[in-house]
Amino acid sequence: MDMKIYDCDNEDQFKAIETLQSEKDLVMTNKIQAFSPDSLEEGMNRGFKPF
Numbered sequence: 001m002d003m004k005i006y007d008c009d010n011e012d013q014f015k016a017i018e019t020l021q022s023e024k025d026l027v028m029t030n031k032i033q034a035f036s037p038d039s040l041e042e043g044m045n046r047g048f049k050p051f
Contacts, residue, residue, distance in 0.1 A: 005048035007040055013051050 006013045014040075026032035038049075040050060 003041035003048045005031050005040060006051045016051060 006017045008014045020026060021032070024031070029041065044050065
């Protein structure tokens with residue numbers, strides 16, 4: 001599984017995920033998940049890789 005984590009507090013990473021969403025419709029294909037207030041470290045502990 002190739003999971004990636006994006007920090008939506010980072011403007012560049014937020015723009016990247018917005019672009020992916022508009023190009024690939026990640027919500028409708030159920031290929032995106034959101035969680036909060038976890039840190040990047042917590043996401044990596046769960047198997048996600050930083051963008």
